[in-house]
Amino acid sequence: MNEPQRARRPGGRSARVGAQVHQAVTELVSERGYGNFTVGEVAARAEVADSSIYRRWGSLESLLTDVALTRLNTQSPMPDTGSLDGDLRTYAAQVAREITGPDGPAVLHLAVALSGSGRQGLEAGNALRAERTRQLESMLDRARERGEHSPDALDVLDHVLAPMYIRVLFGMGPLTPDYVDGLVDRLLQDRQAPFG
Amino acid sequence: MNEPQRARRPGGRSARVGAQVHQAVTELVSERGYGNFTVGEVAARAEVADSSIYRRWGSLESLLTDVALTRLNTQSPMPDTGSLDGDLRTYAAQVAREITGPDGPAVLHLAVALSGSGRQGLEAGNALRAERTRQLESMLDRARERGEHSPDALDVLDHVLAPMYIRVLFGMGPLTPDYVDGLVDRLLQDRQAPFG
Numbered sequence: 001m002n003e004p005q006r007a008r009r010p011g012g013r014s015a016r017v018g019a020q021v022h023q024a025v026t027e028l029v030s031e032r033g034y035g036n037f038t039v040g041e042v043a044a045r046a047e048v049a050d051s052s053i054y055r056r057w058g059s060l061e062s063l064l065t066d067v068a069l070t071r072l073n074t075q076s077p078m079p080d081t082g083s084l085d086g087d088l089r090t091y092a093a094q095v096a097r098e099i100t101g102p103d104g105p106a107v108l109h110l111a112v113a114l115s116g117s118g119r120q121g122l123e124a125g126n127a128l129r130a131e132r133t134r135q136l137e138s139m140l141d142r143a144r145e146r147g148e149h150s151p152d153a154l155d156v157l158d159h160v161l162a163p164m165y166i167r168v169l170f171g172m173g174p175l176t177p178d179y180v181d182g183l184v185d186r187l188l189q190d191r192q193a194p195f196g
Numbered sequence: 197m198n199e200p201q202r203a204r205r206p207g208g209r210s211a212r213v214g215a216q217v218h219q220a221v222t223e224l225v226s227e228r229g230y231g232n233f234t235v236g237e238v239a240a241r242a243e244v245a246d247s248s249i250y251r252r253w254g255s256l257e258s259l260l261t262d263v264a265l266t267r268l269n270t271q272s273p274m275p276d277t278g279s280l281d282g283d284l285r286t287y288a289a290q291v292a293r294e295i296t297g298p299d300g301p302a303v304l305h306l307a308v309a310l311s312g313s314g315r316q317g318l319e320a321g322n323a324l325r326a327e328r329t330r331q332l333e334s335m336l337d338r339a340r341e342r343g344e345h346s347p348d349a350l351d352v353l354d355h356v357l358a359p360m361y362i363r364v365l366f367g368m369g370p371l372t373p374d375y376v377d378g379l380v381d382r383l384l385q386d387r388q389a390p391f392g
Binding site: 109111112126129157158159161162163165166167169170171183186 | 305307308322325353354355357358359361362363365366367379382
């Protein structure tokens, strides 16, 4: 269906369409999981025309990425506590809260599903991670500028984020504060030891 | 469609149906990804009746789990090299090879998708992991019986398997032997240090 002709009011209308579409995607992901709905169903739920979605986002994959990134950035801005230890603990606790929240698992499944859904999805998934990695690297760079010995972003991924992601993806119970802090302890401790 | 009546030859026919159905699932998962096909499509591809699949596996979820477990157990039996170090390195290298192989990512996406697909999928995913965890624990128990100081199965999951899984799930390049060995080094090194 085509969108009916109407006078353009870019500010209000565009923001409203954006919010409705984001809300519709979040609901559909949490009800059905990623990949089990179409642009048409998002459009119907959001009460906008399919063409509005294609014009603005181009594809379901980039819409899903936009939704996931927006959620991450509004719910979990990167911390800046003044110390690496504080930043990492705050960040790890935020991620834990986010991925175990009401629709956290859905967002995580989405990120994973994107990577498994062909080239377009892979690119969308890469864009999603690139932005988050850039933010994490800024945090680690600030620590280096203060003279702190900082791990690489990939070490944070491997030993703090990956264990939490996998436990949530596999439905393996809650991420307790002790567990999350233990992952950071281990990373900070390893940082001081030489590796072969 | 109902399966035509015919004389039962449980051994040969049952094994043949099993192999055809497993092959059909593996192909469909690698072509379309998990969740994008039905029992009917598996049956058509395998040239068996839908009812044969339901009678034997009960649901698509438990069929998918059976296929994934069979693959794991035939392609990657748990190593028994006589030392924890040898066992862990062999195991990690096997897992890396398996999840980066031709349809490894599909199997990994399947395991993740199962957990995200409601109660039946979650149970199937749990069954899949429970069997693999049992095998891993036997390996670690053997090390303890030899007097070696052995990590927990969950530490192996968090610091060796999870980083590899996430890198493959996110499409983040190859798992080099150096990278995989580095994960084991780190785990074995940590094992000797006390944690808070």
